[in-house]
Amino acid sequence: MTTGSKSILLADDQPNSRRLIGYILNKAGYSVAEASNGIEALEYCEKHRPDLILCDIMMPGMNGMQFREQLLQRETLRNIPFIFLTARAQAHEMVEGEQLVPQAYITKPVEPATIVEIVGRYLNQS
Secondary structure, rough: OOOOOOEEEOOOOHHHHHHHHHHHHHHHHOEEEEOOOHHHHHHHHHOOOOOEEEEEOOOOOOOOHHHHHHOOOOOOOOOOOEEEEHHHHHHHHHHHHHOOOOOEEEEEEOHHHEEEEEEEHHHHHH
């Protein structure tokens, strides 16, 4: 699969989740940077503008919702395709998340084919 070396920022506080999702996306040909919370993710975005962001909702320091709000306030970052990662138990939070206009939600545990398909769909639009 050719991705044109598209870059993805993966923000998730769970190292095992980052490792698994990062592996899946690297194998699909993407360049993946990692952040363990929204603060790190925002700092990364301000220095390196990724082509897409995958972000867990529940993280310490600055959660995914707060991180998304911060991106939307920045002219240069607000249009980056943004996908929330969420556990099925967090479905009630999706209603709040809809107000923050993510392109999609991916539920955990992730299915490799599903995450590659969804990421590919949004990267091909950008």
